[in-house]
Amino acid sequence: MFDPVAPRPPLLAIGVISAAALAYEILLIRLFAIVHWQHSIEIVISLALLGYGVSGTVLSLLGGRVRRHALTMFFGNAALFALSAPACVLAARLLPFDPMAVASDRGQVLLLAGMFVLLAVPLFAAANSIGSMLWRFESQIPRIYGADLLGAGAGALLVLPGLWLLHPQSLLVTVSLAALAGAWLASRVLVNRTVGSLVLAAAAAVLAVPGLSVLSPLAIGPAPYKDLAQALATDGAVIEHASSGPVGTLTVVSNDLVPFRHAPGLSLQSLAVPPPQAAVFVDGDRVGTRPLAHHGSDDAGYQRDRLSALPYLLLDGPRAVVVLRAGGGDAVVQSLALGAGDVVAVESNPQLASLHRDGAGSRPSPQVTWQTLSERAFMATGGRRFDLVRLDVSPDIVGLDALSVDFDLTAEAMLGYLGRLSPGGLLAINGPLRYPPALTSRLLATARDTLWQLGHAAPSGHVAMLRGWRDFLLLVSPRPLSDSQRVAIRAFADRLGFDLAWLSTMTVEDANRFRQLPEPAYFRAAQSVFAAEQAPGEAAPPVPASDDRPYPYRSGDWATAVRLSVDLLSGNLASAQAGGDIGMVLGVLGVAVAAAAALLLIVLPLLTGGATRRALAGTGLRVLAYFAGIGVAFLFVEIAWIQRLRLFIGDPVYAATTVLAAFLVFAGLGSLWSQRCRVESERRVLWLAVSVIGLLSLVYLWVLPGWLANWAALPTAARLFVGFALMAPLAFAMGIPFPLGLRRFGRRAIGVVPWAWAVNGSASVISAAAAPLVAASGGFSSLVWFAVLAYVAIAALLPAPDGA
């Protein structure tokens, strides 16, 4: 059927399939957020690398058969990618994986592993498709490689506007059709028209299957434990608004039968009943509410009885208020109800901002100005001062977000907030309580360190913290709280039944009066934070989150998470349930799953091959160290900059897309360039590349934060371009060590090449999963430092030229 004397490789088709593969990878980040949870960039990168790594192993084991049947493999795997992309996502969605059940059900680990492998299948197929062309057209590897990388870069860049136009489910089907389009394009170049017709027929079949049409895609909704799923499962729920964009899916739900009534921090002494509201969800998580147009009610009653009302009463109706993360709507409504004169609402999600700005369901207020910017960008630019800076946070009650990045709760962020206060102004941070009190302790420590940085010797007098039945309020003042303010805070707490968690004049008897805990844990934790004032040299309680380590929600460390994971896997569920963030445990289990998958699917099959075993003799450890080191170092740098640039770019999907595109394109160009090196200059070129990597990495660590802060208010497209351009030279240099090593080691024994691919792939899979755990403990800079040292070691491991 196929013409064995094919004239040339189907470069355009290869580019299209690569674009589809990268788009699928970016889509997985969005789909993970919709179905499960937000913190999935590293997991997606890890499973993508698993797919590519397994492909390398399979192609190596097949050997010469790949060359003989390359065209069959190309079309077959393109079709497999097209069909498996929606099918595997749907199958993974049907797995009853529940991250919150991890601590009580060992079977969840198997479900996590199953999900991981299923989602890697389409990328395995895409890699087989492209790999078969590399084998078939050996003399044109650089051109094929170039088409692959450029296509992947294009896919990353096209998926962003795609997310504006289509829902992620529809875009997933579009990705499938793109893969089939690639196969059809190849059929025009390689084979007779019969195959082209077959491919078109397959495309028509994909379009026709109910649920797989772009216009009515398969339903990939949130998992049952997510807020939206629970809301929609209740009788009477009506979806008032649904839309989708790169930043998230937005849903507004009302229910006249079982109304939503949102009043976090409402006093138990309150007689006021919150009015019925509509609930607002982003990616299935409830972010707030909005008033119902047909319910007119006086909001001021219950709004005054909430914990978050305190700063408004202390400031006696603040004239200028800025509400950060305002998209939930509730804080803006409360601000107006409590007499704020002028409210600036900052919301980085443009859909949320539009929802409130357009006033759907209620009249927009002329007192409110909506700013669609990231919170940090807004605070870093402009000079306007505010009487109140308010930030409402929503940490996950069970710690699912332990490895979530949040730049709005770092020391640098708090410095910015305090810098925008008018004289006498207040910073107010509201959120749900968590036990043990690691989050509130960390926020107090952040406030303490920030006030020290501003030159205040006794930060304890500038801070107040109260707790209610379920929520906390942290107040930070650039000036010491006055006597009248402290009296007013106590009176507020007494009247409404809130407990003091910190006030510089309080005693332990004040700490546990209304919501009585077995011990005054929050007060003790606060005492521990401020004890450092008297003994600065003593070890401080939780270290504040910083822009280098923006993990404010974790309460344990990775060592505890490892112990709990071991207990879980060995059946000691009581211990696993006793404590520790579920998010950290999931992180450790993710690494275990990645390592097991890499070992079983990439490494072990290769060791069955006699040629590989012979080639490894005498070079095994050096090859292992060299290529594993590259795998770890490359991923650590890539992930560090995805997360670090997220602060500048303002959104995780945008940041991941930009950095992935830059690394694919420019690392590929670096690899292509390295092929021009003569044998005798390979070592020199490698050391040059490592020097560039080290120099740029260190310069970026030290200098980039300041640069980026100055450019924070640039338009989105400009920030994407800046991020892309900054990564270009670094990625170019990082693309050199791998092909240089392949050539040098490969000259000694050609059988080493598949082993090198496998080791590198496995190390990449594992390091992508491990990076968040390392960063949560040591910061992004630890990832970069480790990578720089690894590259230096790698350069030293390059063997002498064969025969030297």
Added chain:
Amino acid sequence: VLDAMGAEVFSVEIIAELGQQARKTLDAHGFGGVRSKIGDGYLGWEAHAPFDAIIVTAAGDHVPPPLLQQLKPGGRMVIPVGSRYATQRLVLVTRDADGVIRTRDLTPVTFVPLTGRR
């Protein structure tokens, strides 16, 4: 259990199907004295208030003020705090003779949440 202990029991259920099924079961087993209605539990049952004790099986971000107002001085309420799909803490809410409401954490609990349409 409460009825067998001699308490006068009032039950509010939002899901009509579940409420009707519960009614049939209670009647069939001789617990016809338990009074039940289909309605929004957030609003309690003002007609029979105040109550000595209130049991709440699920709570949102605040304790419903109508329920607190329907609790007698000296009365007690138990309510879970936390995510419905994970371990929660059972909290005892009391109203003292002066009407001041206090809470006390009792024990960790896990309620298996209802799935499917409700």
